[in-house]
Amino acid sequence: MAKPVEAGSAFAFDEARPKAVPDSTTRPAGDGPPSIGDQPNWQSLGFGAIYEEHSRQIFYLALRFLGDPTQAEDATHDVFLKAYRKLGEFRGDSAMRTWLYRITINHCKNLLQTWHQRHMVNNADDSLWETAVASSESPLRVLEIKELGQRIQKTLDVLPEEYRLLLLLVADQQMSYEEIATLTEQSADAVRGKLHRARKAFVAQFQKFT
């Protein structure tokens, strides 16, 4: 089920996507910053390569799961820092991607929990989504590819947290149902069933934002 990560595609920003902001707070003064490769520990243990290979998917999961570009950036930073600290615990019995996803999911869930506690927000009753019915006519059609990110985020924001997570994980072609099941601590059959309902709920909601 593994598929190589796409690389080097053209990027288009919209409001739902983060803008690249130079990080002046971490940049040393002088003629110019040293290259990342010069940083001690970055290339040791091949961590630079790990970041290169997985940062896009980790950032994307955090972005769409949290729905906030700044929080997603901070979360991705924290995830890779945690991964670095725990590299010695990585036993290699799962793929590096799966291991990083686990750290990301735990981190993002903690953030959401803290945020929800602070704001006293509850997700809509999950049972409402069980009966979601989508029109079959061009359900996933977008007129402008530019609007795609915004509409996806709006749609994911109103879905139950579990549906959101399952959809984001299954969209990664490197992830099998079994790996997703292990990550989300349920059986592969349960994942399949919930994904079926999650897709229906997504499509029904997506159409509302036309």
Next chain:
Amino acid sequence: MDPKTAKLQQQQKEETVEQTGQHQAAREFASVEEMLREDAAQTEVPPALARRVADSIAREPKPPRSWWQRWFARR
């Protein structure tokens, strides 16, 4: 050519151009996963993030090596 026919032909041509334009702009996805993959491919990791992570890691002590790193080191 009959002016009525010419007008009709012109109208049909304009409609076709209009429809073609719509088809070029619109994009349909076969599944939710396909749509999310497209979205992921278009989402850029903030370029400053790599440096931020590298800087944070530079301040960290070297972590203990995992069993597979120790195993490779012995070979």
